[in-house]
Every structure is written in C-alpha cells, then in structure tokens.
Amino acid sequence: MAKMxxxxxxxxxxxxxxxxxxxxxxxxxxxxxxxxSVLITGGLGGVMKAASHGAKDGGGLTIGIIPQDDASLANEFCDIVIPSGMGLSRDFLNALSADGVIVVGGGSGTLSEICAAYMYKKPIATIKNSGGMATKYADQYLDHRENVKIIGFDSPKDAVDYILEQTKS
Structure with a gap:
C-alpha cells in the first residue's frame, strides 16, 4: 500500500x-x-481547528501534533493526536511530517514552521489575501539559498492543487 x-x-x-x-x-x-490526502495541523485552535473541521466534513483523516504532553488539549476534529511535549520545537516535527505546506495568515509561530519547511525544501503555498506571514512571504524565497519558492494563491483550492501537483509520485 502506498503512503498517503x-x-x-x-x-x-x-x-x-x-x-x-x-x-x-x-x-x-x-x-x-x-x-x-491526510491533513496535519498543530492540533489546537484557530486555523488548525477550522482546517481540521473542514477535513472531517470532507471525509478525511486528521492528525494534530500538539506542543503539550496532554492529548486532551487537541481540538475535537483531530482523529489522531500526537502530544509531542516538545513545546514550540514541535514546529519542526509538523514541517517534517508534511509532504507540502499551506499557510493561512499566521504570526511568528507560523513563520517558524515556514522556515522549517523551507530548510527541508517542502513545497509551500500561501493564501495571499489571508494576511500575516501568508501575505508577507507569498511569491518569494526566504533567503539567498532559494531552497523553494513560496507560491501565493488567491483560493484554498488553488493552493491545495499546487501542493498536489508538487507532491505527485
């Protein structure tokens, strides 16, 4: 069986x-x-909870990798909860667990995950009009290494389609 x-x-x-x-x-x-595809999030609230809710309504499998060591802190839409106990270091675990990343808004924690995904050359798509890190880093590289260009999209569907295209086997 192929990996999802x-x-x-x-x-x-x-x-x-x-x-x-x-x-x-x-x-x-x-x-x-x-x-x-399997949805991975940081398993908590806000964008993570809303994305998990959408995936559940779409009939998908959801994984939440939370920073705490108590699985009960994850949002109710996570099928599988991984209580990392790693605090903010879990951002690297999130990025490394993914084949591709989609960014919706975001602050410094989101930027940490973008940087981890960038260093490991994961495809990254942003929703350009969502503000925060998604808007700030759309359509550019993070640094001179040009590991992977972060591509901005106007719609969630276009962002998902891009990640699907970039991660075909």
Missing part, C-alpha cells in the same frame, strides 16, 4: 483568527480531504 500524501495547514491560533481566516482554513482542509 500528508499536507500541513498552518496559521493563526485562536488569537487573531478571524471568521474569514477560519472560513479559508476550513475550505483548505476540506479540499485536502477531498484529494484523499
């Missing part, structure tokens, strides 16, 4: 997550599920 594609959706936690960001993340999660 794993797509990480990252962005704002509860703090700063607007209804518009939740809708964008929900739609992205649903498209991930409909592509028969």
């Amino acid at each position: 594609r794993q797509i990480l959706i990252i962005g704002n936690n509860d703090n700063g997550c607007t209804p518009e960001l939740e809708k964008t993340a929900y739609d992205a999660g649903k498209h991930v599920a409909e592509s028969n």
